[in-house]
Amino acid sequence: MIGKVIAAESDKITARILLDDIETVNMGDLLVIESRFKYLARVSSIFSRNIGEPNLPDKMAVLTDRIDDMESLFGNQFYYAAECGILGVLDSGIKPAKTIPKFLSKIRKAESKDLKFLLKEGKNYIKIGKLRNMDLPITIDIDSFITKHAGVFGKTGSGKSNTIKVIIREMITHRIPCLVFDIHGEYGYKRGLGGMENVIVVGLPGSESDVSLTVPLQMITPGDVRVMTTLTEAQEDAVALIYKRSGRGWLEYLSQTGTEDIVSNFENKIQIITVLALQRKIERIVNYNFIGRDFDSLNYILEKIKQEKIIIIDFGDYEHDDWAIKLITSIISRFLLNKYKKYKKEGHKTKETLLVLEEAHKLLNRDTAKKTVFSNIVREGRKFNLGLCVVDQMPQKIFEEILAQLNTVIIMLLTNIKDREHLILSSENDLSDFKKEMKRLDIGEAIITGISVPFPIPAKIDLFKKGHSKEESFDQFEFNELDI
Ligand SMILES: Nc1ncnc2c1ncn2[C@@H]1O[C@H](COP(=O)(O)OP(=O)(O)OP(=O)(O)O)[C@@H](O)[C@H]1O
Ligand SMILES: [Mg+2]
Incomplete structure (x- = not known):
């Protein structure tokens, strides 16, 4: 026993902690309260x-340099307490608590045998670590983790990418496809999963990869350009007119037609100054060396995902190029969403697939989130x-409507x-109880909350x-015609 209940109120209790035990109790520890029910x-x-x-602490303060033992002077007037959120009632699993424990119910640390129900077997569950301070x-x-969306948040170096790598390693075993937008080269050959069975690193120039990424110019829509940069009203009108006429060839037309020809083709409905500005903006896009006309990585990626592979998109030299990051993440994700929609319409079954977006604030900030396919x-x-x-x-930069849709949240150290x-x-999950704990987590420690766990779990993620x-060599993959 480490203490007793001294106050209770719907979903929380105050525990008196025995003096000698105070430094064995940590923020986030799981406790069991033995009353009529067994509360966690x-x-x-x-x-x-x-x-x-009320001024007892002051009295003690002025005497601190003369006394070592408070009780001899003041009697038994000081005590330690902890506030604890009630997670539920243990009953061969965990149920919501509809009652509160009695005064002076005994409290002890939770043990493995109390929480055995957490260890679920089967193809729907993956193991990613251990309960903190417990074996x-x-x-x-994994099913709800994927399809009800998730977030992993923590300051730099807190262990986010390690967590994702552990999740993906399990997904390989379970044959669940996944695509990671690896902006800073953390998942590929240098520090990640590159070279592992069923993992394919699709790389941009500057990365070590299995195949290079090539994106067809025709896949870029006016919407993608809007995510990358702001267009003036006149530029929006011009793009709408050109897109209406040229469709998927709009960028090719804009980049390869003379400025004055464009103005006359559109019977002066577009001003020369607007065309010039647009051409300047799109020049950078058209000249990206991952834009290609022959090989199409999108269908390659789709085919590999259908074969339950893990795809890592390593951004190589483009890790700091926000335009390239926005463009590639948008195009690939939209392509997959449209294909998955099409398959559903045609009555084909698709396996649940996870997209992992690192550096998410670049796309999912308040200004751009709604314009992206991710919303x-x-x-x-x-x-x-x-x-x-x-x-x-930096979760503060992520648009709240996106955060509200992430039904599993893995919180790591947030200072x-x-x-x-x-x-x-x-967050839709009530995280207020973890406010103090979030800033005290060690590297690799996490609070896993939301729909894919039975209650918020204090975790130590595996390394x-x-x-x-x-062993296999890479099979060649070619498309005779672009299937977009
Ligand atoms: N669960 C863990 N157990 C032990 N060490 C860990 C764990 N997670 C992370 N680390 C250590 O911390 C380092 C940083 O972890 P990681 O790269 O996952 O952080 P990050 O949050 O992704 O940082 P950044 O935002 O800079 O990308 C790792 O290289 C590893 O040494
Ligand atoms: Mg990282």
Whole structure:
């Protein structure tokens, strides 16, 4: 026993902690309260209190250099307490608590045997770590993790990418396809899953990859350009006219036709100054060396995903090029969403597939989120078995409507108060109990909350280690015609 209940209120209790045990109780610890029912609770704050005169701490303060033992002077007037959120009632699993425990119910630390129900077997569950301070593996329900969308948030170096690598390693075993937008080269050959069986690194120039990424120019829509840069009203009108006439060939037309010819082709409905500005803007896009006309990586990626492979898009030299990041993530994700929609319409079954977006704030900030395909994916991807996992070090920059759609949130160390507050205010999961704990997590420690776990789990994520290497050589993949 480490203490007893001294106050209770619907979903929380205050525990008196025995003096000698105070430093064995950690924020986030799981406790069991033995009353008529067995309640599971979680420590959300720890503090000291005193009874009697309100100025007792002051009296003690002025005497601190002369006394070592308070009790000989003041008697038994000081005690330690912890506030704990009630997570539920243990009953061969966990059920919502509709009652509160009695005064003075005994409290002890939760043990592995209390929480065995967490360890679920089967193809729907993956193991990603252990309960903090306990030798009990944690499993998450991968189906709801994927299709109900997820977020992994923590400051730089807190262990986000390691968490995703551990999740993906499990997905390889379960043969669940996944595509990672690996902006900073954390998942490919250098530090990640590159070379493992069933993993394909599709790279931009500057990366070590299995195949190079080539995106057809025809796949770029006016919407993609809007995500990358702002267009004036006149430029919007001009793009609409050109797109109406040239369709998918609009960028080719705009980049390869003389400025004055464009003006006259459109009977002066577009001003020369507008055409010049647009041509300047799109020149950079058209000249990207990953834009190609022959090989089409999109169908290659789709085919490999259908074969339940893991695709890593390594951005190589483009890791700091926001335009390239926005363009590539948008095109590939839209292509997959449209294909998955089409398959559903045709009555074909698709396997649930996870898209992982690192540096998510670049696309999912307040200004651009709604313009991106990712807002469609979090809204309707579930119907088509396509899920999004958002990874970011600054959740304060992620648009709240996106955060609200992430039904599993893995919180790692967050030292910035604005990040913590934004996450708590925007998430559909009630994260307020973890406000203090979020800033005290060690590297690799996490709070896993939401739909894929039975209650918010204090976790220590496994450290990723590379698994089996592949032996097969890369098969050639060619398309006779562009299927877009
Ligand atoms: N679960 C873990 N157990 C032990 N060490 C870990 C764990 N997670 C991360 N680390 C250590 O911390 C380092 C940083 O982790 P990681 O690259 O996952 O952080 P990150 O949050 O993705 O950072 P960034 O935002 O800079 O990309 C790892 O290289 C590893 O050494
Ligand atoms: Mg990272």
